[in-house]
Amino acid sequence: MDSVRAWLLHTSSEFLLAVGEQELVEVLARPRTHYIPRATGQCHQVIVWRDRLLPLARPAVLAGLDGGGEHPVFAAVVAYQEAPGEPLQYGALALADAPVSIQVKAGPAAELPPLDREVWEGLLLSCFERDGRPVLVVDMEILFTTRPGR
Amino acid sequence: MIPISTPTGTRRPKGWVVISLSGMLLGLAQNQIRQIVPASALQPAPAGSTEAAIHIRDGDSWPVYALDAELRLAAKGDQRFAVFLEALHHPLGLLADAVRVLPEDEDLRVQPLPGCMAGADSPLTGLALLDGSEAVLVSDAQGMACLLQAGLIGEVA
Numbered sequence: 001m002d003s004v005r006a007w008l009l010h011t012s013s014e015f016l017l018a019v020g021e022q023e024l025v026e027v028l029a030r031p032r033t034h035y036i037p038r039a040t041g042q043c044h045q046v047i048v049w050r051d052r053l054l055p056l057a058r059p060a061v062l063a064g065l066d067g068g069g070e071h072p073v074f075a076a077v078v079a080y081q082e083a084p085g086e087p088l089q090y091g092a093l094a095l096a097d098a099p100v101s102i103q104v105k106a107g108p109a110a111e112l113p114p115l116d117r118e119v120w121e122g123l124l125l126s127c128f129e130r131d132g133r134p135v136l137v138v139d140m141e142i143l144f145t146t147r148p149g150r
Numbered sequence: 151m152i153p154i155s156t157p158t159g160t161r162r163p164k165g166w167v168v169i170s171l172s173g174m175l176l177g178l179a180q181n182q183i184r185q186i187v188p189a190s191a192l193q194p195a196p197a198g199s200t201e202a203a204i205h206i207r208d209g210d211s212w213p214v215y216a217l218d219a220e221l222r223l224a225a226k227g228d229q230r231f232a233v234f235l236e237a238l239h240h241p242l243g244l245l246a247d248a249v250r251v252l253p254e255d256e257d258l259r260v261q262p263l264p265g266c267m268a269g270a271d272s273p274l275t276g277l278a279l280l281d282g283s284e285a286v287l288v289s290d291a292q293g294m295a296c297l298l299q300a301g302l303i304g305e306v307a
Binding site (some may be wrong): 040051053055144146147 | 174219220221227250264265266267268269270272273274277278279282283284286287
């Protein structure tokens with residue numbers, strides 16, 4: 001396979017993620033957030049979506065960057081599975097801008113930005129470059145089900 | 151006082167008590183609640199103590215705490231109720247602005263706290279959606295007792 005379609009997600013002005021075309025389920029504008037005390041820095045809010053509460057993650061915080069404020073412009077609802085054949089689970093990512101559909105071509109992996117290995121080991125699947133900036137592909141199941149650095 | 155009755159010989163009802171404090175909703179299983187008391191029935195806490203108030207019951211003194219939106223100790227405000235949780239030695243009281251009793255377990259559909267949200271000192275065990283739009287933080291007596299008693303709550307705000 002030479003290339004695949006994906007969604008480019010601006011989780012903050014300086015931290016880009018990509019998710020597979022099928023992983024992105026819905027984009028919400030100006031979602032109402034609920035604060036969860038004593039949660040982790042990268043995930044301390046939830047949003048209401050389809051009669052359930054979804055964790056709202058800010059993966060940029062895991063890279064030591066600004067998470068984009070308490071009131072995200074958009075939230076991307078993404079689907080993941082805890083194991084093949086298991087029902088879909090959902091989580092949300094806080095976004096600073098609307099997702100952009102992109103074509104990702106197979107090629108050598110890009111140089112990684114400096115990341116805390118303890119936090120990102122297992123979480124980071126790959127990294128590619130777009131317009132001179134690194135774009136990270138992360139494991140959504142690990143992002144939403146694991147405490148960072150555990 | 152608003153007793154939560156436990157008829158002899160019947161299955162102890164579960165259900166939930168949802169208390170409003172510092173703008174949050176905290177859900178606790180009804181069978182972990184000892185008593186709900188109007189705040190007007192409380193006594194002032196001894197000077198210098200971490201409690202916000204005390205409740206004298208059968209010659210015993212039950213501590214009452216106020217919590218802020220970060221679940222840290224706070225000073226007593228104009229809360230209307232104290233909700234007492236079953237705990238190992240004494241029931242522990244939490245000051246609340248409002249109390250709502252949900253009689254059935256199914257009245258609160260609790261989902262586990264996502265792993266990515268589980269802070270190391272979090273007393274929360276789950277989350278639930280109430281009335282289609284409000285988030286309820288679900289905890290239990292043990293978790294709240296640990297929070298209140300293990301020195302995790304920091305200084306009084």
